[in-house]
Amino acid sequence: QVQLVESGGGVVQPGRSLRLSCAASGFSFSHYAMHWVRQAPGKGLEWVALISYDGSYQYYADSVKGRFSISRDDSKNTLYLQMNSLRPEDTAVYFCARERTGYYIECWGQGTLVTVSS
Amino acid sequence: DIQMTQSPSSLSASVGDSVTITCRASQGISNSLAWYQQKPGKVPNLLIYAASTLQSGVPSRFSGSGSGTDFTLTISSLQPEDVATYYCQKCNSAPFTFGPGTKVDIK
Numbered sequence: 001q002v003q004l005v006e007s008g009g010g011v012v013q014p015g016r017s018l019r020l021s022c023a024a025s026g027f028s029f030s031h032y033a034m035h036w037v038r039q040a041p042g043k044g045l046e047w048v049a050l051i052s053y054d055g056s057y058q059y060y061a062d063s064v065k066g067r068f069s070i071s072r073d074d075s076k077n078t079l080y081l082q083m084n085s086l087r088p089e090d091t092a093v094y095f096c097a098r099e100r101t102g103y104y105i106e107c108w109g110q111g112t113l114v115t116v117s118s
Numbered sequence: 119d120i121q122m123t124q125s126p127s128s129l130s131a132s133v134g135d136s137v138t139i140t141c142r143a144s145q146g147i148s149n150s151l152a153w154y155q156q157k158p159g160k161v162p163n164l165l166i167y168a169a170s171t172l173q174s175g176v177p178s179r180f181s182g183s184g185s186g187t188d189f190t191l192t193i194s195s196l197q198p199e200d201v202a203t204y205y206c207q208k209c210n211s212a213p214f215t216f217g218p219g220t221k222v223d224i225k
Binding site: 035037044045046047050059060061062095100102103104105106108109110111 | 119150152154156161162163167168173203205207209212213214215216218219
């Protein structure tokens with residue numbers, strides 16, 4: 001079955017960097033676009049970034065544009081989110097998610113918590 | 119960017135009631151809209167895509183409608199397991215913005 005397992009979260013000081021990973025299994029990873037979505041504690045869902053199935057294009061939310069970078073390694077079936085210049089408002093659970101056709105999100109990981117605090 | 123709003127922000131209804139949640143886009147998005155259910159402490163679950171297509175495995179009491187800027191999610195007969203927050207999401211183009219959510223509980 002489809003599995004998405006995030007890792008790399010933790011506590012980080014403002015201005016520092018962190019890289020999240022998402023290990024995918026149970027499907028042909030290279031055939032699907034992938035999303036990152038985050039959810040601050042007690043808040044709603046916020047879409048963060050998308051990478052196309054072949055890595056040829058990426059899209060970002062305005063709140064992270066220029067600071068975050070989404071990438072993928074199809075040889076490792078792994079999705080990444082490089083987060084630079086972190087801010088307290090980036091504190092959230094970060095979910096890795098797989099699209100179904102049309103960018104709808106069909107499968108979600110369990111999430112990894114990122115806390116930005118001094 | 120297109121903004122997504124939802125109403126109401128919360129509602130309380132009795133078991134068996136019909137419940138309707140509205141999602142509005144600030145500009146037309148054709149039928150490129152999804153609905154998700156997030157139960158407390160759980161990850162979101164896709165209910166409806168392309169505004170009205172029921173995702174496999176989702177109970178038929180859930181239905182979606184709309185096109186352009188106005189969309190609705192209807193639960194035809196509310197069940198205790200439907201207690202959750204419901205989100206819409208635009209999927210026509212980036213950014214793939216979510217609505218703020220509608221919290222549904224049982225009266």
